[in-house]
Amino acid sequence: MPVVMDADRIARTLTRIAHEIVERNKGVDDLALVGVRTRGVHLARRLARTLKEITGDDVPTGALDITLYRDDLMRHAVGPQPLVRRTEIPFSIDDRKILLVDDVLYTGRTTRAALDALIDFGRPRGIQLIVLVDRGHRELPIKADYVGKNLPTAPDQSVQVCLQETDNRDEVVLQQGGAA
Amino acid sequence: MSAPVITRVEDMPAVTSLRRKDLLGIADLAPDEISLVLETAEAMKEIGSRPIKKVPALRGKTVVNLFFEPSTRTRTSFEIAEKRLSADTLNIAIASSSVVKGETLADTALNLEAMQPDMIVLRHSSSGACHLLARICRSAIINAGDGMHEHPTQALLDAFTIRERKQRLAGLKVAIVGDLLHSRVLRSNIHLLTKMGADVWVCGPPTLFPTDITRFGVRATSRVDEAVADADVIMLLRIQLERMEGAFFPSLREYFNVFGMTEARLRLAKPDVIIMHPGPMNRGVEIASEVADGPFSVILDQVANGVAVRMAVLYLLAGGAEHETAA
Amino acid sequence: MKRLLKGGRVIDPVNGIDGIHDVLIDGERIAAVGRDLPIDDASVIEIPAGLIVCPGFIDIHVHLREPGQEHKETVASGTASAVAGGFTAVACMPNTTPVNDDANVTAYILSKAAEANLARVYPIGAVSRGSQGELLADIAELKNAGCVAITDDGHPVKTALLMRRAMEYAGMFGMPVIEHCEDASLKGDGVAHEGYVAATLGLRGMPGACEALGVERGILLSELTGSAFHVAHMSARASLRAVRKGKEAGVRVTCEVAPHHFTLTDEALNSPVPYDTNTKMNPPLREAADRDAMLSGIADGSVDVIATDHAPHHYDEKQVEFDRAPFGIVGLETAVPLSLDRLVHAGRIRLPRLVELLSVNPARILGIAGGSLSAGVAADVTILAPDLRVRIDAARLRSRSKNTPFDGWELRGGVAATFVGGRPLFVNSEAALAV
Numbered sequence: 001m002p003v004v005m006d007a008d009r010i011a012r013t014l015t016r017i018a019h020e021i022v023e024r025n026k027g028v029d030d031l032a033l034v035g036v037r038t039r040g041v042h043l044a045r046r047l048a049r050t051l052k053e054i055t056g057d058d059v060p061t062g063a064l065d066i067t068l069y070r071d072d073l074m075r076h077a078v079g080p081q082p083l084v085r086r087t088e089i090p091f092s093i094d095d096r097k098i099l100l101v102d103d104v105l106y107t108g109r110t111t112r113a114a115l116d117a118l119i120d121f122g123r124p125r126g127i128q129l130i131v132l133v134d135r136g137h138r139e140l141p142i143k144a145d146y147v148g149k150n151l152p153t154a155p156d157q158s159v160q161v162c163l164q165e166t167d168n169r170d171e172v173v174l175q176q177g178g179a180a
Numbered sequence: 181m182s183a184p185v186i187t188r189v190e191d192m193p194a195v196t197s198l199r200r201k202d203l204l205g206i207a208d209l210a211p212d213e214i215s216l217v218l219e220t221a222e223a224m225k226e227i228g229s230r231p232i233k234k235v236p237a238l239r240g241k242t243v244v245n246l247f248f249e250p251s252t253r254t255r256t257s258f259e260i261a262e263k264r265l266s267a268d269t270l271n272i273a274i275a276s277s278s279v280v281k282g283e284t285l286a287d288t289a290l291n292l293e294a295m296q297p298d299m300i301v302l303r304h305s306s307s308g309a310c311h312l313l314a315r316i317c318r319s320a321i322i323n324a325g326d327g328m329h330e331h332p333t334q335a336l337l338d339a340f341t342i343r344e345r346k347q348r349l350a351g352l353k354v355a356i357v358g359d360l361l362h363s364r365v366l367r368s369n370i371h372l373l374t375k376m377g378a379d380v381w382v383c384g385p386p387t388l389f390p391t392d393i394t395r396f397g398v399r400a401t402s403r404v405d406e407a408v409a410d411a412d413v414i415m416l417l418r419i420q421l422e423r424m425e426g427a428f429f430p431s432l433r434e435y436f437n438v439f440g441m442t443e444a445r446l447r448l449a450k451p452d453v454i455i456m457h458p459g460p461m462n463r464g465v466e467i468a469s470e471v472a473d474g475p476f477s478v479i480l481d482q483v484a485n486g487v488a489v490r491m492a493v494l495y496l497l498a499g500g501a502e503h504e505t506a507a
Numbered sequence: 508m509k510r511l512l513k514g515g516r517v518i519d520p521v522n523g524i525d526g527i528h529d530v531l532i533d534g535e536r537i538a539a540v541g542r543d544l545p546i547d548d549a550s551v552i553e554i555p556a557g558l559i560v561c562p563g564f565i566d567i568h569v570h571l572r573e574p575g576q577e578h579k580e581t582v583a584s585g586t587a588s589a590v591a592g593g594f595t596a597v598a599c600m601p602n603t604t605p606v607n608d609d610a611n612v613t614a615y616i617l618s619k620a621a622e623a624n625l626a627r628v629y630p631i632g633a634v635s636r637g638s639q640g641e642l643l644a645d646i647a648e649l650k651n652a653g654c655v656a657i658t659d660d661g662h663p664v665k666t667a668l669l670m671r672r673a674m675e676y677a678g679m680f681g682m683p684v685i686e687h688c689e690d691a692s693l694k695g696d697g698v699a700h701e702g703y704v705a706a707t708l709g710l711r712g713m714p715g716a717c718e719a720l721g722v723e724r725g726i727l728l729s730e731l732t733g734s735a736f737h738v739a740h741m742s743a744r745a746s747l748r749a750v751r752k753g754k755e756a757g758v759r760v761t762c763e764v765a766p767h768h769f770t771l772t773d774e775a776l777n778s779p780v781p782y783d784t785n786t787k788m789n790p791p792l793r794e795a796a797d798r799d800a801m802l803s804g805i806a807d808g809s810v811d812v813i814a815t816d817h818a819p820h821h822y823d824e825k826q827v828e829f830d831r832a833p834f835g836i837v838g839l840e841t842a843v844p845l846s847l848d849r850l851v852h853a854g855r856i857r858l859p860r861l862v863e864l865l866s867v868n869p870a871r872i873l874g875i876a877g878g879s880l881s882a883g884v885a886a887d888v889t890i891l892a893p894d895l896r897v898r899i900d901a902a903r904l905r906s907r908s909k910n911t912p913f914d915g916w917e918l919r920g921g922v923a924a925t926f927v928g929g930r931p932l933f934v935n936s937e938a939a940l941a942v
Contacts, residue, residue, distance in 0.1 A: 065223060068237040068265075074498060083216075084223040084495065120232040207707070286826050306828035307709035308782030315780075327830070329709030364709060390706035 004151060004159075007170035010132070013148040014043070017130060018050040020146055025097060030125065032093060033061040036102040036114050037085055040064075042165040043132060044101040062089035064100075069113035087117070094122040103161040105131040108142030133172055135159050198496050202314045202321040205330035206371035214339070214372060217492050221340050224495070225488035227264055238267035238498055241298040245271045246288070247324070248304040253459055253483070254324050254334075258301050261490035267498075270297070285309060286316055293317050299498060302326070307364075320497045328362050334458050335368035337489040339376065341482050342413055345454050350377030355407040355449075357439055358417025358466055361388045361428075365458045366417055370396050383407035384439060387428040404439050411449040415456045416441050416466045432465045442468045446476065454478045509533050510929065511546055515554025515890070518561050520859050520867055521879035530560055532886040535928040540880050555939050557894050558923050561862045562879050563595025563887030565869040566839060568660075568685075568739055568763060568814035571597070571628070574615055575604025580819040580907045582619035582628060585839070588817070588906035589626035590933040592839035593922035595887035596627035596877055597817075598869075601638065602661040608633035608644040610652035617653055625932055626925075627887070629655045629875055631685065634673045640665025643672060650680045655873045658685035660739060663721050671728050678734030681874060683761070685737045688721025688746065689713075689790070698830055700791040704773040708782065710829060715743030715797060718790050722746040726753040726760050737872060738762035740816045742790040744800030751809050761872050762804075763812035766838060766845040767792065767912070769801045775912060776829075784825045784832035785912040788818065805864065806855045812872065813864045815842045819908030837906045841913050844897045847920025851893065858893070865889075886929040889922065892938040897921040 005013070025031055028051055035044030041063040048061045065085045067073075073082075100114055111129060118127060132148040137155060153159060153174065160173045198213050206214070227233055243262045247255055255271065262269045274288070283291075285304070292300065299320045302310050307327030314321045325331040339349060346352060354373055360366050360382050373380045380398040382389075383406075393400045401407050408414055419435055429435050446453065455467075455477045463469045472479060510532045517528040517540060529544040530537065554560060566589065572580040580588075582599075589597050599616065601607035607616065613630045620628035632649030636642045638659040646657060657677050663686060664670040674684050694713045699705040701712025722738055726749060729736035738750060741762045753760040767788065772795045775786040786792055804810040818835025825832050846865070850856050856864075866889070870878030877887055901914035923938035924931055934942045 068235040068495075073237055074241070084220050084492075086223045086226050088226075116236070120234065121230060284823070284827050304828070306830040308829045311782045312826075312828060327709050328711075367707070367709060391701050391712060392703040392706060395703050396707075 001173050001175050003171050004174050005133075005149060005172040010148075010170045010172065013132070014046055015050055017146045017148060018047055018054060021047070021051065021099065021130075022054060028055050028057050028059050030096050031059050031099060032091060032096045033059055033099045033101060034064050034089060034093075034118065035061070036100065036110060037063055037065045039103040039161055039163055039166060040101045042163050043103060043130075044099075047099075047101065047130070060091040062091065063087065064089065064114055064117055066110060066113040066117050069117045071109055071113065089121060092122060093118065093124045095125050097126045097128065098124045099128050099130055101130045103132050104159050105129070105134045105142070105144050105147075106137060106159075108138045108140035111142045112140055132161060133159055201497070202310070203332055203493055203497060204310045204314060204321065204323050206332045206335050206368045206375070207330065209375070211375050214336070214376060217336055217489065217496065218340050218343060220492035220496060221336070221485070221489045224491035225485065227491070228484075228487060233264055234266055235264065236266045237495055238262070238265035241267045241498055242296070243267045243269050243299045243301065243494065244292060244297040245269060245301045245324075246274070246292070246303070247272065248274050248302075248309075249325070251303055251325075254303065257483070257486040258324065258490050261487045261494055264487070265491055265494055267494070285312060289313050289317050293319060299494065322493060322497065325364055327364065328367075329364055330368045330371075331364040331458075332368050333486070333490055333493055334365050335372040336493065337482055337486045338369055338415065338456060338458070339372055340485045340489050341456065341478055342454070344481070344485070345478060346412060349373065351379065352412040353379045353381065353410060354413040354415065355381045355383060355411040356415045356417065357383045357404060357407060357441065359388050359419050360384045360393065360417070361390050362420070363417050369415065370398055374398065381407045381411070385429050385435075404445060405448055408445055408449045411453055413454050413456060414441060414446070414449060416461075417458070418460065419462055419466050432462075436465050440464070440466060440468060441471050443470055443474070446471060456482060459483070508929070509538070509547070509549035511544060511549040511551045512560055512888070512890075513551050513553055515558050515560040517880065518559055518859050518862050519880045520863055521562075522881055524880070525859055528560075530880060530888065532888075532926070532929045535886055537880050537882055537884050537886050539882055552940070552942055554890070557892070558938070558940065559858060559891040559893060561889050561891065562866045563877060563925070563927065564593050564843070564865040564889045565596045565598070565875070565877050566594045566815050566817065566842070567598040567812060567869045567873055568765070569597040569599050569817040569839065570602070570819065570835070571599040571616070572603060572819060573619060574612065578821050578907075582616060583623040583625070584905065584907045585817070585819070586620065586623050586625035586628065588837070588839040588904065590925040590927065591905045591922070592841070593843045593889045593891070593925050593933075594626055594839060595889060595925060595927045596629060596875070597839075598629040598631050598655060598873060600631055600660045601633040601658065606633050606638050607631075607654075608636050608638070608649070610645075610648045613649060613652035613654055626927060629653070629873060631656045631658055631660075633657060634659045634664050634684065635669060638662070640669060643669070643676060646673075646676050646682070647680065650682060654682070655875055656683050656685050656737070658687065658739065660685065660687045663687055663689045663691065667724055667728065670725065671732060674728055674732040674734035674736065678732060683735035683737045683872060684725075685739050686721060686725050687739050688718050688725060688741075690717050690720040693717040693720065698787060698791075699776060700773045700793040702773055702794050704776055708776060710776070713791060715745050715793060718743045719745035719749055722749045726750070726758050729753070729760055730756070730758045733759070735759045735761070735872075740765050740768070740790055740814070741810070742768045742793050742797060742801065744797045747800050747804045747809060750804075754809065761811040761868075762809075763814040764801045764805060764810050765814060765816045766842050766849075767836060769798060769805060770845050770849050771912065772798050782829045783912060784827070784829055785836055785910050787829060787832050787834055788816070788836055789834040802850075802855055805850060810864070811868045813842065813846060814869070815839055817906075819906050820910050821908060822910070825910050836910050836912060837904065837908055838911075839906065840904050841899055841911060843891065843922050844899065844918040844920050845913070847891065847893050848918040852919050886926055888926040890924040890940065891920070892923040892935065892940075893920045895919070895921040895923070895935075895938055
């Protein structure tokens with residue numbers, strides 16, 4: 001299973017993205033990070049830490065569960081409902097620029113669900129999308145504003161993002177077969 | 181799209197669906213299914229604190245609230261839950277006289293079914309009415325209270341409330357006082373609390389004990405002091421006036437004197453005891469006003485949690501296609 | 508026409524016969540029972556090994572529902588169901604619409620029975636007018652019209668006083684009073700046996716004591732009046748205890764048990780189908796100790812009769828909430844398989860005892876013809892196939908109603924043929940009996 005990004009590469013990529021955020025937004029005023037559960041949340045928190053190191057400022061960070069907004073929710077042929085987890089956005093998103101963070105961008109449907117969910121929370125001034133890996137094959141007109149790595153893939157491959165916080169190691173692996 | 185990639189056991193959902201088409205009673209549920217409902221309810225509760233208290237999860241689904249017994253509290257709770265999930269709701273309140281005059285429950289259900297509701301929430305005065313409906317209808321059936329049999333969503337919201345305060349169910353001493361014979365809330369709570377490992381004590385006059393009550397895995401006593409001693413949770417059940425006329429006990433005054441939850445009796449319990457009541461309360465009969473309004477009461481929390489728990493149940497049962505039915 | 512039932516095991520307890528015999532039927536009557544009877548001009552029916560030839564079975568507790576409730580059953584469909592179940596005669600209950608409390612209704616029933624010309628029908632008349640429990644019915648008139656007993660079945664006779672008078676009066680004619688034993692106040696609006704299962708299902712219960720109270724009352728009054736008292740559909744161990752004591756004391760008490768009460772317990776209300784209205788009857792299915800007591804009473808002779816309490820109800824009437832469903836199940840076509848499987852094959856009784864329970868005693872208690880194969884009696888014969896594998900199929904019952912909890916049951920033992928007055932009215936094609 002080819003390792004596409006190792007721990008070191010992931011760390012440097014996140015640092016680079018953090019700098020891009022600061023540059024593009026001219027600082028971190030009015031910014032907030034919202035990670036899409038589950039791994040997006042950990043990536044968002046890491047970015048928040050790095051942004052604090054760079055600018056000295058705290059960027060509010062929240063966690064978004066998009067299960068109830070998925071477009072495939074009631075269409076499973078067989079099998080379980082996805083487990084719903086808590087959304088925790090302990091700040092107002094009105095008039096903020098929201099940095100939506102996810103691990104892999106693929107069809108774009110998760111992002112669409114996340115946008116719907118966010119809009120129900122308030123009216124942000126803007127939403128920018130940060131992904132660690134963009135593996136192509138979009139089914140909706142969605143584009144990431146910040147991409148860690150562009151990874152061309154075949155539809156029968158899957159991209160597995162492992163993070164220390166959930167999987168005890170940092171790496172991105174490209175696998176033959178599988179869902180993602 | 182990022183799918184959740186599972187590489188650790190902790191990430192694996194123990195069970196993410198109920199193994200059944202309907203929720204007819206707690207008696208049929210396994211402990212892991214109960215946990216699933218409670219955990220899902222936690223996520224649902226947060227939706228009630230958002231500015232837009234709505235998620236599209238049940239969008240386009242039709243839920244019928246078919247109530248053969250009058251109920252404001254439960255029906256409203258279900259209705260809010262359904263609307264928060266973006267379902268289309270239909271409330272049908274059937275006065276019992278129209279049933280006596282004409283259509284059978286089975287026919288009412290079949291007529292409804294022809295309009296293809298996804299789910300039917302049924303409250304009925306006959307035990308087993310939901311089982312009849314579940315056999316006839318393809319819709320998912322949720323029992324909102326059938327006769328003296330069960331009221332599963334009440335027990336689930338009671339459990340949710342207890343867990344919120346006590347962080348657990350196992351090992352707690354829970355005392356349930358009231359009309360045990362006629363109470364569907366009692367039966368559901370006994371099933372749930374014993375399945376989840378609580379130490380359940382039931383208390384009331386012997387005339388109101390169901391037969392063989394101890395076979396349900398509970399301790400039974402007619403001495404309220406014994407029941408509430410060191411209790412973590414005290415649950416009061418409603419006493420109905422008609423029971424007095426059925427010679428179950430002589431008067432409401434006497435009931436209050438012997439079994440009513442007063443501040444004095446409360447002091448026998450643990451210092452952080454919580455007081456619960458499914459409502460509506462008879463102040464001065466099963467519970468003194470000071471206790472109902474006092475600092476230990478979580479009665480209003482129960483009501484608030486009802487919406488979250490019912491959202492969880494609706495969501496878990498609503499899944500698009502055929503679920504495997506329990507054997 | 509002469510028929511010779513050749514070479515079967517004949518069990519005729521009244522005449523002390525149990526062994527391979529031939530039975531010669533001449534027209535409507537039994538001509539002779541013996542070994543190696545000469546064939547002459549008789550048409551020979553070879554009885555295959557293993558089949559049993561008995562005096563015709565008599566079900567003394569059947570609801571034929573006619574007049575007035577023909578959507579559930581008629582005399583014609585009920586008697587067809589009876590012969591398919593191995594019964595050559597039935598006694599039918601008076602809770603029809605109108606109640607059988609006068610000669611006109613009795614005559615109507617008998618005329619329908621004659622028209623159907625299948626199993627014999629012995630009407631049982633009401634104790635009180637309209638079975639309302641206030642005024643005695645015209646009992647002599649009922650007797651003359653053809654009733655063989657009186658009962659207010661469906662509920663108990665309202666007061667002890669009325670029961671006493673009924674016993675005294677019916678005693679004049681040698682008619683037994685058959686009683687649905689129950690204390691109405693204790694029964695309340697119960698729908699199931701008061702016990703753990705009812706508590707779990709949230710159903711109002713009726714304790715066994717409720718039935719036993721009625722039994723005790725009847726026994727005391729029977730002792731007082733000297734009249735015959737018969738306990739209908741006994742189900743509770745407390746009732747059996749009272750019956751035993753009554754018999755020991757020499758009281759003229761008899762009792763019957765229905766097959767569902769010696770087979771099922773209240774667990775059936777919860778499984779396989781929870782709140783199955785085909786498990787709702789009165790008296791209810793009770794706990795295991797009661798069911799076992801019924802079995803022991805059958806084995807030791809305290810129980811006199813097996814009677815089905817055949818209670819047909821239309822599908823729509825049973826397809827309702829448990830509380831609202833009417834009490835009762837059909838039983839004519841399941842009685843013999845259940846009795847053979849659960850009593851004989853289970854080793855609790857032997858075949859001669861079964862014949863007593865289903866033929867000898869019923870005839871004796873009602874004072875009607877039947878119960879034996881003596882020469883000169885009507886040729887009512889039931890031929891059993893004790894080893895036949897039977898699968899109960901509700902849809903194919905001959906009764907108009909299919910309300911049985913035994914649908915799909917596989918039992919060992921069935922009916923091979925039923926002869927009434929020498930005519931083979933039912934022949935089971937699966938029993939390898941060539942008639």
